[in-house]
Protein backbone atom coordinates (compact mmCIF):
# COMPACT_ATOMS: atom_id res chain seq x y z
CA UNK A 1 0.00 0.00 0.00
CA UNK A 2 1.18 3.49 -0.84
CA UNK A 3 2.44 4.99 2.42
CA UNK A 4 1.60 8.49 1.18
CA UNK A 5 -2.09 7.86 0.87
CA UNK A 6 -4.50 8.17 3.76
CA UNK A 7 -6.09 4.98 4.98
CA UNK A 8 -9.84 4.77 5.50
CA UNK A 9 -9.59 5.15 9.28
CA UNK A 10 -7.55 8.33 8.91
CA UNK A 11 -10.04 9.76 6.42
CA UNK A 12 -12.98 8.90 8.68
CA UNK A 13 -11.25 10.65 11.59
CA UNK A 14 -10.70 13.75 9.46
CA UNK A 15 -14.31 13.63 8.25
CA UNK A 16 -15.47 13.72 11.87
CA UNK A 17 -13.18 16.69 12.56
CA UNK A 18 -14.58 18.48 9.50
CA UNK A 19 -18.18 17.80 10.52
CA UNK A 20 -17.52 19.06 14.05
CA UNK A 21 -15.88 22.18 12.63
CA UNK A 22 -18.82 22.74 10.29
CA UNK A 23 -21.22 22.62 13.25
CA UNK A 24 -19.09 25.11 15.18
CA UNK A 25 -18.87 27.48 12.23
CA UNK A 26 -22.60 27.34 11.55
CA UNK A 27 -23.30 28.08 15.22
CA UNK A 28 -20.78 30.93 15.12
CA UNK A 29 -22.27 32.42 11.95
CA UNK A 30 -25.79 32.23 13.36
CA UNK A 31 -24.66 33.78 16.63
CA UNK A 32 -23.02 36.63 14.76
CA UNK A 33 -26.25 37.30 12.91
CA UNK A 34 -27.69 38.48 16.20
CA UNK A 35 -24.74 40.74 16.94
CA UNK A 36 -24.78 42.13 13.39
CA UNK A 37 -28.28 43.53 13.54
CA UNK A 38 -28.49 47.30 12.84
CA UNK A 39 -27.06 49.31 15.70
CA UNK A 40 -29.78 50.66 17.94
CA UNK A 41 -29.98 54.44 17.46
CA UNK A 42 -31.82 55.24 20.67
CA UNK A 43 -29.57 57.95 22.14
CA UNK A 44 -31.44 58.01 25.42
CA UNK A 45 -30.73 54.49 26.48
CA UNK A 46 -27.37 54.19 24.70
CA UNK A 47 -24.74 56.89 25.17
CA UNK A 48 -22.58 58.19 22.34
CA UNK A 49 -19.48 56.32 23.48
CA UNK A 50 -21.22 53.00 23.84
CA UNK A 51 -22.79 53.51 20.42
CA UNK A 52 -19.29 53.80 18.93
CA UNK A 53 -18.37 50.64 20.81
CA UNK A 54 -21.41 48.91 19.42
CA UNK A 55 -20.48 49.91 15.86
CA UNK A 56 -16.91 48.68 16.34
CA UNK A 57 -18.17 45.43 17.79
CA UNK A 58 -20.51 45.08 14.86
CA UNK A 59 -17.68 45.60 12.37
CA UNK A 60 -15.53 43.02 14.18
CA UNK A 61 -18.43 40.62 14.22
CA UNK A 62 -18.90 41.07 10.48
CA UNK A 63 -15.20 40.48 9.80
CA UNK A 64 -15.27 37.35 11.96
CA UNK A 65 -18.36 36.21 10.16
CA UNK A 66 -16.71 36.62 6.76
CA UNK A 67 -13.73 34.58 7.98
CA UNK A 68 -16.03 31.92 9.37
CA UNK A 69 -18.02 31.80 6.12
CA UNK A 70 -14.84 31.40 4.04
CA UNK A 71 -13.61 28.61 6.30
CA UNK A 72 -17.04 26.96 6.26
CA UNK A 73 -16.88 26.88 2.47
CA UNK A 74 -13.48 25.16 2.57
CA UNK A 75 -14.75 22.66 5.14
CA UNK A 76 -17.77 21.82 2.97
CA UNK A 77 -15.58 21.40 -0.12
CA UNK A 78 -13.30 19.04 1.83
CA UNK A 79 -16.31 16.97 2.91
CA UNK A 80 -17.38 16.79 -0.75
CA UNK A 81 -13.89 15.59 -1.72
CA UNK A 82 -14.11 12.84 0.91
CA UNK A 83 -17.43 11.76 -0.61
CA UNK A 84 -16.15 11.73 -4.19
CA UNK A 85 -12.87 10.04 -3.26
CA UNK A 86 -10.53 12.86 -4.27
CA UNK A 87 -9.73 13.91 -0.70
CA UNK A 88 -6.05 14.17 0.21
CA UNK A 89 -4.82 15.01 -3.29
CA UNK A 90 -3.63 18.54 -4.00
CA UNK A 91 -6.15 20.45 -6.13
CA UNK A 92 -3.31 22.17 -7.96
CA UNK A 93 -0.67 19.49 -8.68
CA UNK A 94 -2.48 16.27 -7.72
CA UNK A 95 0.25 15.15 -5.32
CA UNK A 96 -0.77 13.71 -1.96
CA UNK A 97 -1.13 16.35 0.74
CA UNK A 98 1.00 15.43 3.79
CA UNK A 99 -1.08 13.70 6.42
CA UNK A 100 0.34 15.95 9.16
CA UNK A 101 -0.93 18.95 7.21
CA UNK A 102 -4.40 17.43 6.89
CA UNK A 103 -4.48 16.65 10.59
CA UNK A 104 -3.68 20.27 11.38
CA UNK A 105 -6.03 21.64 8.68
CA UNK A 106 -8.40 18.93 7.46
CA UNK A 107 -9.95 21.40 4.99
CA UNK A 108 -6.61 22.04 3.22
CA UNK A 109 -7.04 21.61 -0.54
CA UNK A 110 -3.48 22.35 -1.59
CA UNK A 111 -0.19 20.71 -0.70
CA UNK A 112 2.27 22.87 1.21
CA UNK A 113 4.28 23.66 -1.96
CA UNK A 114 1.27 24.89 -3.93
CA UNK A 115 -0.09 26.77 -0.91
CA UNK A 116 3.24 28.60 -0.45
CA UNK A 117 3.43 29.35 -4.18
CA UNK A 118 -0.10 30.76 -4.11
CA UNK A 119 0.60 32.92 -1.06
CA UNK A 120 3.86 34.18 -2.55
CA UNK A 121 2.22 34.92 -5.89
CA UNK A 122 -0.75 36.67 -4.27
Ligand SMILES: [Zn+2]
Pocket residue numbers: 090091092093094095110111112113114115
Ligand atom coordinates in the same frame (compact mmCIF):
# COMPACT_ATOMS: atom_id res chain seq x y z
ZN1 LIG B 1 0.30 20.82 -4.92
